[in-house]
Amino acid sequence: MSRFKRVLIVLGSVVAVAALAVGGLFTWLWTGADVSTVGKASFQNELAIPPLAESRVEKDGTRVFDLRMQAGETEFKDGRKTPTWGFNGSYLGPTLRAERDEKVRVRIRNGLGEASTVHWHGMHLPARMDGGPHQMIEPGAQWSPHWTVDQPAATLWYHPHPHGETERHVGQGLAGMFILDDERSAGLALPKRYGVDDLPVIVQDVRFDGAKFDHGRKIMQNVGFLGDRTMVNGTLNPYREVTDELIRLRLLNASTARTYAFGFPDGRAFSLIGTDGGLLERPASMERIQLSPGERAEIVVRMRPGERTMLRSFPQDNYGDAWQRRFGGGDDSFDVLELRAAERLRPSAGLPSRLGELEIPDGKDATRGRHFDLKRSGINGRPMAMNRVDETATRGTTETWTVRNSNGMPHNFHVHDVQFRVLEVNGAPPPPELRGPKDTVFLPNGATMKLALRFDGPADPDTPYMYHCHLLYHEDEGMMGQFVVVEKEQRAGPLSGSSAHGDHETGH
Numbered sequence: 001m002s003r004f005k006r007v008l009i010v011l012g013s014v015v016a017v018a019a020l021a022v023g024g025l026f027t028w029l030w031t032g033a034d035v036s037t038v039g040k041a042s043f044q045n046e047l048a049i050p051p052l053a054e055s056r057v058e059k060d061g062t063r064v065f066d067l068r069m070q071a072g073e074t075e076f077k078d079g080r081k082t083p084t085w086g087f088n089g090s091y092l093g094p095t096l097r098a099e100r101d102e103k104v105r106v107r108i109r110n111g112l113g114e115a116s117t118v119h120w121h122g123m124h125l126p127a128r129m130d131g132g133p134h135q136m137i138e139p140g141a142q143w144s145p146h147w148t149v150d151q152p153a154a155t156l157w158y159h160p161h162p163h164g165e166t167e168r169h170v171g172q173g174l175a176g177m178f179i180l181d182d183e184r185s186a187g188l189a190l191p192k193r194y195g196v197d198d199l200p201v202i203v204q205d206v207r208f209d210g211a212k213f214d215h216g217r218k219i220m221q222n223v224g225f226l227g228d229r230t231m232v233n234g235t236l237n238p239y240r241e242v243t244d245e246l247i248r249l250r251l252l253n254a255s256t257a258r259t260y261a262f263g264f265p266d267g268r269a270f271s272l273i274g275t276d277g278g279l280l281e282r283p284a285s286m287e288r289i290q291l292s293p294g295e296r297a298e299i300v301v302r303m304r305p306g307e308r309t310m311l312r313s314f315p316q317d318n319y320g321d322a323w324q325r326r327f328g329g330g331d332d333s334f335d336v337l338e339l340r341a342a343e344r345l346r347p348s349a350g351l352p353s354r355l356g357e358l359e360i361p362d363g364k365d366a367t368r369g370r371h372f373d374l375k376r377s378g379i380n381g382r383p384m385a386m387n388r389v390d391e392t393a394t395r396g397t398t399e400t401w402t403v404r405n406s407n408g409m410p411h412n413f414h415v416h417d418v419q420f421r422v423l424e425v426n427g428a429p430p431p432p433e434l435r436g437p438k439d440t441v442f443l444p445n446g447a448t449m450k451l452a453l454r455f456d457g458p459a460d461p462d463t464p465y466m467y468h469c470h471l472l473y474h475e476d477e478g479m480m481g482q483f484v485v486v487e488k489e490q491r492a493g494p495l496s497g498s499s500a501h502g503d504h505e506t507g508h
Contacts (some may be wrong), residue, residue, distance in 0.1 A: 033335075034331040037333070037334045038333050041337075041498060043240065044237060046238070047240050047337065050176065050177065053088075054091075054094075054099055060103070066088075067106060067118065068088075068110075077211070082212060084172060086174065095194075100181065107144045108137060110137040114139060116165075117132065117140065118143075121295075124456070126458055131145065132466050140146065151419065153182040153279065153360055155250045156179070157175060162382065164476050167225065171472075176255045177252060184279075188279075188352050197243075204291070217473070221353065222376070223409060223474075224474065227258070244348050246302055246351070248273075252293060252296050254293075263287050267444060272284045272432065273284055275434075276438045277436070280432075280436040282433075283353075293412065293471055293472065304341060310433075313334040322489040358421070361423040362423075363452030364440075365398050366398045371401075373406070375407045376474055384479070388481070391481065391483035393484070394488050395486065401450070403443060404443075410471070413449075414440040415465075419438065420437075420439065421438070422450075424450040459487045461495070462482050464482035467481050467483065
């Protein structure tokens with residue numbers, strides 16, 4: 001009996017030690033999972049402004065841009081060269097700019113050692129020009145998509161979209177902004193001098209291992225890669241000197257998984273004037289704007305002479321439970337960009353009380369509805385298959401899509417080709433930041449959104465567009481589906497997987 005007691009005592013001690021070890025490990029993981037850079041860095045690096053891409057206009061009026069995907073090295077820190085990828089340079093790419101109704105062509109050369117794509121995120125254009133996973137560009141090859149700009153002024157962007165590799169390609173630095181202009185926006189009293197009072201703000205989170213990027217996902221990070229610091233336009237700890245009372249920030253969340261809640265430490269209100277697909281009907285005053293990967297927002301902030309203020313990302317409480325907030329980035333906070341106002345500021349005209357009419361459907365003439373259930377295992381229970389058409393839409397019709405996330409973790413939802421209207425959020429009217437044209441929306445666990453989309457073509461039964469989670473780790477795992485746009489009573493054609501473009505490819 002005494003031997004049995006000794007065995008029980010030993011077993012009890014082992015269990016107690018194991019429990020303490022597990023508890024210690026959990027405490028270590030929990031306390032080390034949140035990240036904050038607030039007040040920890042001196043912002044002494046002048047913000048880089050991506051140059052406007054050079055272009056030429058051909059005899060038929062087509063504006064032609066040239067982009068080259070290439071590998072290189074970038075010195076983010078003095079004396080430390082980081083292997084990176086970029087367009088027309090070592091990291092990120094130039095800002096493309098075009099007018100509504102203008103014909104554009106982009107000649108893309110792949111100078112990398114592997115195939116990739118260039119997707120025009122937020123652009124309304126033919127499926128064959130979309131740059132999704134079916135339009136791969138082999139190393140050394142060229143692709144020249146062309147289309148007519150047929151949408152309002154907006155802040156869009158471009159980035160790779162190879163199936164299963166998007167997170168890595170974007171994380172290496174392949175991204176750039178694409179700004180659209182039109183007559184209506186040109187006539188409004190808005191800050192519009194690029195790089196002066198109208199600033200591109202491409203936000204990414206990164207982590208370094210010595211001089212190299214560390215793209216590894218830490219334990220429990222099921223949303224994807226989360227970095228421990230941020231960059232803007234490829235600049236660490238950036239500041240920007242401004243000389244105008246009103247400054248327009250074109251915010252782009254180009255991170256692969258992190259969601260931000262942008263605002264200012266003093267709680268000042270700013271004016272939201274535009275979302276993913278263009279201007280709102282009227283400016284909306286707010287103190288925070290949440291952007292998940294792929295989303296954009298145009299905000300205007302008022303500066304006071306001689307002041308310094310910090311664009312900051314604050315902790316977020318809509319990630320689900322405490323576990324998801326802690327390990328999914330919801331508890332994190334970052335100082336992102338310091339704005340330094342001159343002692344004397346150029347006066348700015350007050351913002352217009354009205355910005356114009358929205359060119360997105362209201363859902364009243366919808367011909368059908370569809371439902372999309374978001375899970376890491378796939379959308380509506382099916383992982384992505386390159387040769388399968390998941391949905392078929394008829395050109396010229398409006399539909400309502402109901403998107404639900406009950407997966408226990410954050411997701412978002414991006415639809416190619418269209419700008420949609422958010423009709424409902426959890427059965428209620430959307431908040432002001434979701435009332436403009438959108439192509440990407442954030443859905444924390446438990447959220448349901450109803451969207452109105454119109455498919456204006458052109459029809460192409462053989463070439464699909466994508467819809468997917470834009471947390472790129474999830475997309476790469478298969479959280480993506482495909483839809484084609486067809487004429488009435490036309491059927492979707494067979495898909496052959498992917499097609500690679502060579503030097504002869506012109507986009508036809």
